[in-house]
Amino acid sequence: MRKLPIAVALLGVxxxxxxxxSGGGTQAGSSSAPAAGGAKPLAGVKIEVAAKWxxxxxxxxxxxxxxxxxxxxxxxxxxxxxEDTGAYLGPRxxxxxxxxxxxxxxxxxxxxxxxxxxxxxxxxxxxxxxxQNYTPYWKELGSAKGQVYGVLVKAAHKSLIxxxxxxxxxxxAQPATTWDDxxxxxxxxxxxxxxTPFALCAASGWTLTDLFENIYLSSAGxxxxxxxxxxxxxxxxxxxxxxxxxxxxxxxxxxxILGGPSxxxxxxxxxxxxQVYGQKKAAMVIEADFVAASVPQSGAKVGEExxxxxxxxxxxxxxxxxxxxxxVVMKDxxxxxxxxxxxxxxxxxxxxxxQPGYLSPNRNVSPDNYPDDxxxxxxxxxxxxxxxxxYDMSDLAPSAFGGTDGKGEWKDLQDFLRTPTDxxxxxxxxxxxxxxxxxx
Amino acid sequence: MTERLDGPQAxxxxxxxxxxxxxxxTPPAGVTAPVAAAASATxxxxxxxxxxxxxxxxxxxxVMFLLPAVLLLAAWMIYPLVYSLVRSLFDASGSRFVGLGxxxxxxxxxxxxxxxxxxxxxxxxxxxxxxxxxxxxxxxTERIRWATAxxxxxxxxxxxxLLAAGxxxxxxxxxxxxxxxxxxxxxxxxxxxxxSTGYPGARPRENDQAPATVQGGAVVAKQQAQPGxxxxxxLVGLSQDVVKDAAPAKAAPADGIGGTVWLDVVRGGGGTLNxxxxxxxxxxxxxxxxxxxxxxxxxxxxxxxxxxxxSGLPAGSYVIRLPQSNFTAPFNGVTWLGPALxxxxxxxxxxxxxxxxxxVLIAAGLSAIPRDALEAARIDGATEWQVFRRITxxxxxxxxxxxFVTMVINVLKVFDLVFIIAPGSVQPQANVIALEMxxxxxxxxxxxxxxxxxxxxxxxxxxxxxxxxxxxxxxxES
Numbered sequence: 001m002r003k004l005p006i007a008v009a010l011l012g013v014x015x016x017x018x019x020x021x022s023g024g025g026t027q028a029g030s031s032s033a034p035a036a037g038g039a040k041p042l043a044g045v046k047i048e049v050a051a052k053w054x055x056x057x058x059x060x061x062x063x064x065x066x067x068x069x070x071x072x073x074x075x076x077x078x079x080x081x082x083e084d085t086g087a088y089l090g091p092r093x094x095x096x097x098x099x100x101x102x103x104x105x106x107x108x109x110x111x112x113x114x115x116x117x118x119x120x121x122x123x124x125x126x127x128x129x130x131x132q133n134y135t136p137y138w139k140e141l142g143s144a145k146g147q148v149y150g151v152l153v154k155a156a157h158k159s160l161i162x163x164x165x166x167x168x169x170x171x172x173a174q175p176a177t178t179w180d181d182x183x184x185x186x187x188x189x190x191x192x193x194x195x196t197p198f199a200l201c202a203a204s205g206w207t208l209t210d211l212f213e214n215i216y217l218s219s220a221g222x223x224x225x226x227x228x229x230x231x232x233x234x235x236x237x238x239x240x241x242x243x244x245x246x247x248x249x250x251x252x253x254x255x256x257i258l259g260g261p262s263x264x265x266x267x268x269x270x271x272x273x274x275q276v277y278g279q280k281k282a283a284m285v286i287e288a289d290f291v292a293a294s295v296p297q298s299g300a301k302v303g304e305e306x307x308x309x310x311x312x313x314x315x316x317x318x319x320x321x322x323x324x325x326x327x328v329v330m331k332d333x334x335x336x337x338x339x340x341x342x343x344x345x346x347x348x349x350x351x352x353x354x355q356p357g358y359l360s361p362n363r364n365v366s367p368d369n370y371p372d373d374x375x376x377x378x379x380x381x382x383x384x385x386x387x388x389x390x391y392d393m394s395d396l397a398p399s400a401f402g403g404t405d406g407k408g409e410w411k412d413l414q415d416f417l418r419t420p421t422d423x424x425x426x427x428x429x430x431x432x433x434x435x436x437x438x439x440x
Numbered sequence: 441m442t443e444r445l446d447g448p449q450a451x452x453x454x455x456x457x458x459x460x461x462x463x464x465x466t467p468p469a470g471v472t473a474p475v476a477a478a479a480s481a482t483x484x485x486x487x488x489x490x491x492x493x494x495x496x497x498x499x500x501x502x503v504m505f506l507l508p509a510v511l512l513l514a515a516w517m518i519y520p521l522v523y524s525l526v527r528s529l530f531d532a533s534g535s536r537f538v539g540l541g542x543x544x545x546x547x548x549x550x551x552x553x554x555x556x557x558x559x560x561x562x563x564x565x566x567x568x569x570x571x572x573x574x575x576x577x578x579x580x581t582e583r584i585r586w587a588t589a590x591x592x593x594x595x596x597x598x599x600x601x602l603l604a605a606g607x608x609x610x611x612x613x614x615x616x617x618x619x620x621x622x623x624x625x626x627x628x629x630x631x632x633x634x635x636s637t638g639y640p641g642a643r644p645r646e647n648d649q650a651p652a653t654v655q656g657g658a659v660v661a662k663q664q665a666q667p668g669x670x671x672x673x674x675l676v677g678l679s680q681d682v683v684k685d686a687a688p689a690k691a692a693p694a695d696g697i698g699g700t701v702w703l704d705v706v707r708g709g710g711g712t713l714n715x716x717x718x719x720x721x722x723x724x725x726x727x728x729x730x731x732x733x734x735x736x737x738x739x740x741x742x743x744x745x746x747x748x749x750x751s752g753l754p755a756g757s758y759v760i761r762l763p764q765s766n767f768t769a770p771f772n773g774v775t776w777l778g779p780a781l782x783x784x785x786x787x788x789x790x791x792x793x794x795x796x797x798x799x800v801l802i803a804a805g806l807s808a809i810p811r812d813a814l815e816a817a818r819i820d821g822a823t824e825w826q827v828f829r830r831i832t833x834x835x836x837x838x839x840x841x842x843x844f845v846t847m848v849i850n851v852l853k854v855f856d857l858v859f860i861i862a863p864g865s866v867q868p869q870a871n872v873i874a875l876e877m878x879x880x881x882x883x884x885x886x887x888x889x890x891x892x893x894x895x896x897x898x899x900x901x902x903x904x905x906x907x908x909x910x911x912x913x914x915x916x917e918s
Contacts, residue, residue, distance in 0.1 A: 169708060170680065170707055170708060171705075171708075171709065172706075172707075172708045172709015172710060173709070189709070191676075191677060192645065192676035192677060192705055193676070193679070193680070193705050193707075194641065194676075194677055194678045194679030194680065194682070194705070195679065202865055203863035203864045203865045204864055205864050205865070255641075255643075255677065259615065262615075262775055262778055263615060265778075265863065265865035265866070266614075266615055266775075266777045266778070266863050266865070266866075267863075268863060268864070400887070404879065405864045405867050405879070406864060406867030406868045406871065406879070407551075407868075407879070410864065411865075411868055414864075414865040417865075
């Protein structure tokens, strides 16, 4: 879940663009009203939607809800669940009074609530929108036991490398498009010029899983990625060996990592961002779009001093990994299905896209809608990656393996950072932990 | 729970003969409640005789008075305890009975064994140190003016929540001397005696074309030095800021044995690799050795422009070496938050919090010691040390024991400091039973069976000390 402050993300980026207010919303609503046939089909219908967003994110989402209200005549109330969505929804489900629509921060919750029978299958209209705007992978991700329950409505882009422009200028380094160039040219040039290339937040285990996942998705391909996500191939597979060896090209070189492995292992997220942009001790940090939220605190400006390059391709294609929030229906009502249909549609996505701090996983939402260049660039990578976009693997695994401090994948990759030469040993530990977590 | 609710009530409504079972039910589980045990004993004893006339209130009234306490105890202590016990016999999902399997995995899983080992270290070290420090502080503060102010300062950490104390010490132990106080002190002391010299981080390029390589920490030129063939040793890995005031590098004159050591990097890129370019800076003050065989034949230093020259060296070919001392990295302090030192570091934080508490308790005991015993000893010619060892400590023993046992119990369930101070990557090395219990059950592990087993295990560890404490209280009372 820590991976999903996502959204807090690009706030800093485009705080300036906050002025759009509800004007944009009503405009979008009225322009589409004729399509709905003139009459407002949901007049008087009340819908409650719960999500974890607060502050600016909430305000931005409420603009989307306003546009929906203007279009359909329904009245939508928003309830904030706070950081722990499960803790908020659990009692309401028990009490038989869930919100009509909930937006869950993890796909794992979809599975869990579906098992409890707390979710309603999506209507055929919503599914039509999903088929039209999303690749089949996302449909499957929101499904449980053959039924479609959820749709990813907000994405975090995890295949990025942030760099400090001044460090690149001083060293004469260039952003890389392939992993080999990144290691042997970009990082080497930076290192030669006396700037440590990478700052790693290795004390936060998920930063390492994100790094591994990007390398793996690119080197082993989406099919293997899916299999490994479900533990259908073991972690001792040769494809994992390759990915870990590639990873060791960076993490195994002491002078490439600020403070060496021992220093990195004591660094929490977002301290590594500060080390790059605040203390100017390193040049690059490999993490998701939500780094943008920490950059201004270090006195750098996103887009000027703080720039991004897409994660370079390790194999044949560059990886695109998303995290994000999944919307589900919890009460069988016409309004709830209509809201989801709207959120999954191109129209709803574009209203939302005009707000800062939002990235849509919807492939039909044109990048031109985003208020800043950075988000446009991110959206472009999602669209061009098409079918091979994947969801964060560790978030799909049981949390004992993919989401616990000091356990499972987090721990094993941290141990790998300590002894990057022992690829075999790391694989065996990963496999043993995965086997334990997946059997339950 | 509801059964217990009904239990005492039913006899309460019936005749007097049915009463004893009600209150008597509590003692077996009431380990943690001496009050309840004592109360139920007094209630049960008169009922035992039945025949002699009753003293005190009627059983019905007694039950009424007992009921609130019994209910609360049952709800907050007994039910959770029993439920944990039962839960610990089931697997993660709670549906399959696994017997003692969870207890087995406590003692076979290596990560859980680490937590037990850490708990042992904690129990052995922390209570002893806290009690000893408390004693020392208490005895010393008795002698000074402003004792109250001193005690106040030492007691202050108790006013800080453990969570906040953890956050503070996380910063104290930070590796970077600019942030972590502990390392700031250590590096300052270290640097007053030996400061780092030369150019830490400078190194030759790592490829086959590079004219120099690293051998055992020293930089060695691949080309042998001969008169008339100057040796080029280009180095990289230094920030331009380090050499911004340095003179531009120059090629060494062709006569004699010599060469140039310089920073082969141009700001913004460019320049010819392994060639002295005009914008590139010389590295001054580097020790250069001329080695023949395995002996150092001559030593010199580079000039401002990075050139060096061996004068008076017999002609021949030499290996040119820049010894490691040129490149020693600055001392960066101690890795407090690394796997090796993490547990001692956290124990340090714990002592900081609790030493004041121990001091206050012991000081209270100290003021109750009869002065005449001390004075008698002094008049008999005992030294202060003898008085302390033979009189003060024995007389204080009961208080010391209380402090010690309280600390042992406290240490067994330590959680927050470990959770906050240890970075995620060393959590496995710093882990303790209470933290593992939480992690396994709620913090992502999702196995409340194993978690319950751990909690019961922890309870079993604490219980002997509890019983010991209760017995002592009883003895003191009688």
